Amino acid sequence: ASTDRLFTIQDGANNIYIQGKGNLTFSNTGAIVKTGSGTLALRGDGAGVGTFNPKLPSDLTLSKNDPDQWVLGQSNTIDKLIDGNGTLTINANDLTVNVASFTAGSLIGTTGRLIVNSDFQFAGGMVDVVVADGSGSAPLNKFPGTGTLTRANTFTGQATIHGGILNVNVLADGGVASGIGRSSSADTNLQFNDAPGTLSYVGSTAVSTNRQFQ
Numbered sequence: 001a002s003t004d005r006l007f008t009i010q011d012g013a014n015n016i017y018i019q020g021k022g023n024l025t026f027s028n029t030g031a032i033v034k035t036g037s038g039t040l041a042l043r044g045d046g047a048g049v050g051t052f053n054p055k056l057p058s059d060l061t062l063s064k065n066d067p068d069q070w071v072l073g074q075s076n077t078i079d080k081l082i083d084g085n086g087t088l089t090i091n092a093n094d095l096t097v098n099v100a101s102f103t104a105g106s107l108i109g110t111t112g113r114l115i116v117n118s119d120f121q122f123a124g125g126m127v128d129v130v131v132a133d134g135s136g137s138a139p140l141n142k143f144p145g146t147g148t149l150t151r152a153n154t155f156t157g158q159a160t161i162h163g164g165i166l167n168v169n170v171l172a173d174g175g176v177a178s179g180i181g182r183s184s185s186a187d188t189n190l191q192f193n194d195a196p197g198t199l200s201y202v203g204s205t206a207v208s209t210n211r212q213f214q
Contacts, residue, residue: 004028006054011036016052018044018068023051029074031055044068046086064088064105075112083107083125090114096134102127102147116155122147123164131155131181140181142166144195148202152177158188163195167202173210180211187212 002025009032018024032040034057042050046067053073056062064070065084072088077096085105090112100114101121107114109129117134124145131138131153139157148167159180168179175184180199183189190199190213201207 001025002027006030006032008032009034009036009038009040009057009060011038013041014038015041015043016050017066018048018050020045021047023049025051026053029053029055032057032060034060039063041065042068042070042088044070044086081114090129098134100131103145120155120157122149122166126150130177133157137183142197149179151179153179153181155181156183157181158183158191160191160193161197161199162193163197165198165200167200169203171201171203171207171209171211178209185210185212187214190214 001022004027006028032054039061041063043066050070051073056076056078058077060078061080062078063082067086069087072090075093080099081097082101083105084103087106090109092110093112094115096115098117099119100116102125103123104125106126113130113132115132115134116138117136120138120140123143124147126148128150130151133155137157138155140159142161144163146165150169152170154177170179172178176182190211
């Protein structure tokens with residue numbers, strides 16, 4: 001199914017849900033209006049694929065917590081992304097957020113980036129796009145759970161492992177893009193903190209790194 005309908009978000013937790021095997025496309029590339037404190041969740045039971053082409057409001061919290069797949073059809077700037085299940089696809093489009101919070105699920109794309117202004121909170125799931133700085137040096141905070149960062153990320157904030165397993169496909173020297181960003185090799189930029197935590201290199205080639213840690 002396809003619709004060119006736009007809508008207004010007011011208050012409360014608002015959901016768009018795909019139930020069944022049919023795909024759903026929001027074709028209009030105009031802007032969604034947000035007049036209150038409401039949030040938006042892209043949801044589904046996993047059988048259909050959703051494509052969302054409208055422009056999202058810059059103060060929106062967007063959630064993706066079901067086993068389905070949704071595709072964002074253009075670059076967007078929002079306040080917060082919460083990704084807990086399924087797949088969110090950005091293809092060649094950038095997604096800029098103040099805060100990104102992952103507990104499970106996947107964020108995938110081709111050349112599109114996840115641009116983080118303030119905080120990258122990562123417990124689990126997979127991020128298969130480049131994570132980049134926005135308006136500041138975005139830190140990575142890895143919380144308990146198992147998660148994988150597949151790309152050579154360019155964020156420059158410190159990486160702190162508060163627990164769990166952080167799998168990275170790319171490791172490199174300080175100042176070079178890698179799974180844990182491209183901050184310098186200073187030990188303050190890679191910290192193991194609070195609980196048992198693991199940094200696991202899962203790449204396919206032998207590498208070396210001068211990264212220090214504490």
